[in-house]
Amino acid sequence: MRAVSPPGLVFAIVGGALLCVPFMTLAANRIVAGHGVMVWALGYWPALMGMIAALGAGLSPRPTLRLFAGALGLACITAQVSQGADLLLADAGDYARTSPAAGFWGLLAVFSLLIADALTQLHPRPLLRAGLLIVALAALAVVFWSGLLGDLSIAQEYVSRARQFWTALAQHLQLALGSLAVAVVIGFPLGVLCHRRGGLRRAMLPMLSFLQTIPSLAMFGIMIPLLAWVATTVPGAREIGIAGIGFAPAFVALVLYSLLPVVGNTVAGLDAVPPATSDAARGMGLSATQQLWQVELPLGLPVLLTGVRIVMVQNIGLAVIAGLIGGGGFGSFVFQGLNQTATDLILLGALPTVLLALVAAVLMDILVDLARPVSETAR
Known part of the structure; x- marks a missing residue:
């Protein structure tokens, strides 16, 4: 040894x-x-x-x-x-x-x-x-x-801003987890369609990849005039919280960033199902829907959850940028600290963000392992 x-x-x-x-x-x-x-x-x-x-x-x-x-x-x-x-x-x-x-x-x-x-x-x-x-x-x-x-x-910074801290935590979770939920609702069906239709896959995945190449600040900047136009022209949009700055543009930008990992890993997870397994399912008389929910999805679930893990950790980090456009979250402390040259105020926003990302990563790794077949987990 x-x-x-x-x-x-x-x-x-x-x-x-x-x-x-x-x-x-x-x-x-x-x-x-x-x-x-x-x-x-x-x-x-x-x-x-x-x-x-x-x-x-x-x-x-x-x-x-x-x-x-x-x-x-x-x-x-x-x-x-x-x-x-x-x-x-x-x-x-x-x-x-x-x-x-x-x-x-x-x-x-x-x-x-x-x-x-x-x-x-x-x-x-x-x-x-x-x-x-x-x-x-x-x-x-x-x-x-x-x-x-x-x-x-840093503890004294927290004491003077305790109420703001917990409000920022709620906003940060709403941005990160809310955008993840919307991306899953949109991306999972889209991934299934891309898996079954090669033409849609060849068109959709490059477009989502292009969205990922846009820098986060640029993406938030693009959302500001678009949502400002929606708020002024669409009846009732402003009443439900849509505006050029604040929570809405940050939320929409995070949803767009989340689509590629969700759609891509859905396609990869379904592609990973052995062809022999799919043939056996069809031979048993399962419909396409039954085959998806009873065979393909359980076998591809670890890969799908890996995509969710990527999005969750990514969004927790990117949600900090929302503070720059009034979207709330821990980024508000980070940018206030930068403006005031107060390092501990920056840490009051940065350290909880890092902790949230680490906890999310560990939890999702646990779920990925639990979703794997028992024989594979044992190895």
Whole structure:
């Protein structure tokens, strides 16, 4: 057996280097740039020793030990940043702000990748992965709601905007999941027709591919005059929320971006059904509709769900751009922070977006595995 895990060795080298860069910053207020503080200057040695031990344990070839090493590392950097905030703000003044710096974010990435690498080798079953996800989210909720990180600048940004934060979360989910639902309703029947009619496939897929090449800001810009015209000329359009700026153009743009993965993966999933299986279904007297729902769709479901996964993660990220045209969501915090040069306000919008995308990706991977045949999942 290998004495050292190659990924663990890389993580140990990178993590050791990150211990030599600023772990936190202290600034006079929320806008000005702060000065960096090294991790050993914070004086909380148990957490620092725990990080070093976790990097060392990550060298082990045993994935279970690397999994626990990653969890230990995350716990230690959380404790360190909490204690460090208390220390730095003790005599810093009423308007002082402290934030995690490059060392913290780098170590967060290192320990998260260490856990991901261990889980990849362990390859837990879908239900176990769901349980691990619940445990991770529960631990994250405990950390936030306990006030352990309450002295950090990003937490103070949240406290002053708590109601806006939850409104932005609802808007972000409406944009991402609502556009996904509409794309599935439109794209699945369209994918079935493209699978059965070659001429329609040759015309439709290139057109949807072209839509994907349009940059997101350009797509939102195209939607603004089109929907402004609809709002002024179509009776009742303005009353149902259609306007040149705001939620509607962002929603329509996300639907258009979503169509290619849905339609393309529907076609690919149905094409993946073995011809012999289709012949057997026809030989049993199944109609085309029965063959679709009873044979082709169950066999092609993993590929179809993969398309839904792509769209969900894509839309969660693209929904941030909606804040630029008044569409709401977490992008409103990101662009407000950019205008105010307030880094922690940017993070208040960016970090929840990243978390939503990661959770969505894991959940959809679980559903894809559950949709696979039992024999294939066992392998």
